Amino acid sequence: MPSASRGGTVPSHGVQGTLDDLGTPLSEVTFVVVDLETTGGSPADSAITEIGAVKVRGGEPLGEFGTLVDPGGPIPPFITALTGITQAMVTAAPRIEAVLPAFLEFARGAVLVAHNAGFDVSFLKAACAAHGYAWPGFTVIDTVDLARRVLTRDEVPNCKLDTLARFFRTGSxxxxxxxxxxxATVDVLHGLIERLGSFGVHSLEELRGFAKAPTPEQRRKRHLADDVPSAPGVYMFEDARGEVLYVGKSSDLRSRVRSYFTGSETRLRIREMVGLAERVRTIVCATALEAEVRELRLIAEHKPRYNRRSKFPERSLWLKLTVEPFPRLSIVRECRDDGAAYLGPMASRRQAEEARAALHEAVPLRQCTQRLTPRLIAAGRARTCVLAEIGRCGAPCAGRQSADAYAGHAAAVRSIMAGDVRPVVAAAQARIDRLAAELRYEEAAAQRDRLAAFVRAAARSQRLAALARCSQLVGARPAFDGGWELAVVRYGRLAAAGTVPPNAHPRPYLDALVATAETVLPGPGPAGAAGAEEMECVLRWLDSPGARLADVQGEWSCPVHGAERLRGWIEAAYVTPDPEDRGAGRPLR
Known part of the structure; x- marks a missing residue:
């Protein structure tokens, strides 16, 4: 071995590298953990109201940055209720263009960390772009992604910040x-970094790659996607016993199923599902609409434990005008072929109760739940309620209103539910205007919410009922390859789907599809023979650009004075509230 003379140098190729040469140790990395409060969920139509950031290195805090921000517009009431940040608090606060330089200087050279980082970073990038600041290109770490990789469902049910803060017992x-x-996110980050040691993650470079890497279980199950075709359709993950774990749809089954075995799939419950899956079963569909409908039907049939939406369509609620001598409005779970009028469906009981309250404001139907009959009233055995005593009800229970007089109120409600919503809107608007004039803004906003619940439910009900009335509807939509997508809909249910090749005459294909379509019988109520979600899929497909009707058997139309024309006005009352109205809403013209 050659020796070095005094004052000489040892050849570098003879020196073994240290572990530090493999990357920057996490103990030497400066992290800036940031969190934002905003007026909404998208930087396209919302703004930042508060920035908070903590700089740490080696587990020790180096500094904090915190300021309220004037968003330049109104803060929605539900945001104030969530965060406690009021309009008065941000009136004297700096605008975002004055805050950005200070924050970027505070975070310069550090690794940016956030919980659900995509949200916070999107707002910061949008603010920089809007005010001429170059985005520094931070290395970004998302504690949600790390938690999904490090923690199991036995430890935490989800990866929300509140849940992780309780699990790691954060100081804040x-x-x-x-x-x-x-x-709180700083303490969560430190807790996750402690866990990462057992995964062999000790440097920043290893940390960056860890959240994006597939788990060993995902790698082991990649063969499940080998035989999946590249076609539109539905896929089902099944366990060893054949239980359906998860149902999904895609325009390219092979590409979508393969994504479950890569690092891009970070959802904790889905990674757990992949670990249990032993096979993937696919159903190739003619069109994307067929795939969407089949997905809904399969989820409702199998109720897979790892699907979150559309599992329980039977839990939808309907507003029913009962069939009895003195009808009342009842909230029910299903439509029946009993001659009653129905409105819905609605996703929650609160929505149903709000819609019912709006109807009660317009028409003085009885609100008691007893079953009233003329014989019971004549015998004096009917119970009276406080509404009868204060004049808010015609009080048929006390004999002060005849069955014929009450029938007029029931007919008015039936007309409203069928299509003419003007009485409800007029009654609500008059009440809102009176409360706003008396400066009772919270009560006016509550009335607006009732009206909104009714309009949304009525608009949906009338859309579904119009489609359900058609014994057959045949539609066509341009396909991406130059051909056509076809759909046969009977009483709201997709009965058949197919395609027409490019440059082919569509009539033979249409005739063949209609001849082989499923036989469908009409169903009760506005939902027809299909579920509400399926009918909404069909309606979206029919509303898409280029869609055409080849055949309609029945009357497909919405009422002239229906709720559909009011939906835009209702949504505008929430999206762009007028500060002068203070939640009371604008009058309808």
């Missing part, structure tokens, strides 16, 4: 204020 509790949430 998250409370939807930026700096408090950033402090």
């Amino acid at each position: 509790a998250p409370r939807h204020r930026a700096l408090a949430d950033a402090r």
